[in-house]
Amino acid sequence: MIFGTDISHHQGTFDMHRAKAESFEFVFMKATQGSGFVDSRFAANLDSARAAGLLVAAYHYQQGSDGAQAQVDNISAVVPTDVPVILDVEADSGDTALTADIMGRLRAAGYSMPLLYLPPWYWEQIGSPDLSGFPPLWKSRYPDNDPGYASEIYQRVPEHYWNGYGGGHVAVLQFTSKATIAGQQPVDANAYKGTTEELAQLLGEADMTPEQDAMLRRIEHELLGPRGSEGQIAGWGTALGPRTVVAMLLDLHTSMHEPRPSRVPGGSETLVPLTDAIRDTNGVVYQLPARTAAQLGAGGGVDRASVDGALRPVISEAVTEALGADSAQHEAVVDAVTARLAGAVDSPQQSESEA
Numbered sequence: 001m002i003f004g005t006d007i008s009h010h011q012g013t014f015d016m017h018r019a020k021a022e023s024f025e026f027v028f029m030k031a032t033q034g035s036g037f038v039d040s041r042f043a044a045n046l047d048s049a050r051a052a053g054l055l056v057a058a059y060h061y062q063q064g065s066d067g068a069q070a071q072v073d074n075i076s077a078v079v080p081t082d083v084p085v086i087l088d089v090e091a092d093s094g095d096t097a098l099t100a101d102i103m104g105r106l107r108a109a110g111y112s113m114p115l116l117y118l119p120p121w122y123w124e125q126i127g128s129p130d131l132s133g134f135p136p137l138w139k140s141r142y143p144d145n146d147p148g149y150a151s152e153i154y155q156r157v158p159e160h161y162w163n164g165y166g167g168g169h170v171a172v173l174q175f176t177s178k179a180t181i182a183g184q185q186p187v188d189a190n191a192y193k194g195t196t197e198e199l200a201q202l203l204g205e206a207d208m209t210p211e212q213d214a215m216l217r218r219i220e221h222e223l224l225g226p227r228g229s230e231g232q233i234a235g236w237g238t239a240l241g242p243r244t245v246v247a248m249l250l251d252l253h254t255s256m257h258e259p260r261p262s263r264v265p266g267g268s269e270t271l272v273p274l275t276d277a278i279r280d281t282n283g284v285v286y287q288l289p290a291r292t293a294a295q296l297g298a299g300g301g302v303d304r305a306s307v308d309g310a311l312r313p314v315i316s317e318a319v320t321e322a323l324g325a326d327s328a329q330h331e332a333v334v335d336a337v338t339a340r341l342a343g344a345v346d347s348p349q350q351s352e353s354e355a
C-alpha cells in the first residue's frame with residue numbers, strides 16, 4: 001500500500017519535497033477544465049513534483065457543456081504528452097459518451113489515459129452506465145470528515161470501499177479530503193494497493209520505442225472497436241482475414257517482451273519484462289476479461305478452455321523469462337495469469353450495497 005495526494009491551485013504553493021519525505025509516492029494535479037480553464041499552478045506543480053521524485057499525472061475536469069475536441073485542444077495546449085491524463089467526471093460533466101469521445105481523441109494525440117475519476121454518486125446520477133470499456137477507476141469515498149494524517153484516516157476505511165461498479169475495477173481510492181500533508185490541511189489523500197513500481201507501470205512509466213508505443217495504442221484502439229461474428233477485431237486484419245483477441249495477444253507478446261529498466265523515481269535499474277511493465281497501461285490487459293468475455297464466450301462461440309489453451313504457452317514463456325524455468329512458483333504464476341487473461345469472471349462482483 002502506498003499513499004498519494006491530488007492538488008490544484010486551491011493549495012497554492014505545495015511542498016512536494018516535504019510530501020515525498022512524508023512517504024507520499026504520487027501526486028495527481030489539476031491541469032485544465034472544459035474548453036478554456038487552465039489551472040494557474042499546474043506547470044509549477046508538475047516541475048516541483050518531478051524534481052521531488054514523485055509519480056505524476058494530470059487531471060482534466062470534463063465539462064458537459066463543451067465539445068470533446070475543444071476540451072482536447074485545451075489539454076493539449078497545457079499538458080505535455082509524456083504526462084498521463086485522467087478525466088475528472090462529476091458534477092456538470094455530461095455523460096460517458098462525451099468521456100469516451102475525449103479519451104479517443106486524447107489517445108490519438110499521443111496521451112496515455114491510465115485512470116478515470118468518476119465517483120459512485122455521479123455514476124448513479126447519470127444512469128449507472130457500463131464502465132467495463134474504460135480505464136481502471138480512481139474512486140472517491142470517505143469514512144468520515146475528520147481531519148488527520150493520511151495513514152491514520154486510512155485505518156478507518158472499510159475494505160468494501162475498494163469494490164468496483166459498472167464493471168470497472170478500482171485502482172486508486174481517494175479516501176479523505178481532510179488530510180494534513182506537507183504542512184497543509186485540508187488536502188485530498190489517496191491510496192494505491194500495490195508498490196511504487198506497480199503504480200509506475202499503471203501510469204505508463206515504462207520505456208518503449210516509438211514502434212512499441214504505436215502498437216500498444218493500436219491494440220488499445222482496436223480493443224474498443226467492433227467485433228466480427230466470431231469475436232474478431234475489426235480492422236486488425238491480415239491476408240488471412242481478421243485477427244482474434246488471442247492472436248492479438250500473441251502479437252503483443254512477440255513485439256513487447258523485451259526487458260526494460262525501472263523508471264520509478266530514485267529506484268534501481270532492475271530489469272523486468274516489458275509485458276509486465278505495460279500490463280496495466282490504460283487498463284488494456286487488466287480489462288481484457290471484461291471487454292472480451294461476451295465475444296469469446298457465448299457471443300463468439302469460443303469457450304474459455306480454448307482461450308486458456310491458446311494463452312498458456314505464451315504466458316509460460318513470459319514467466320520463464322521473468323522467474324526462470326525451475327522456479328517453484330512457475331506453474332502457479334502461469335495458472336493465475338492465464339486465468340486472468342482468459343476471462344476469469346465467473347464470480348459476480350460484490351457491490352457496496354451488499355457489503
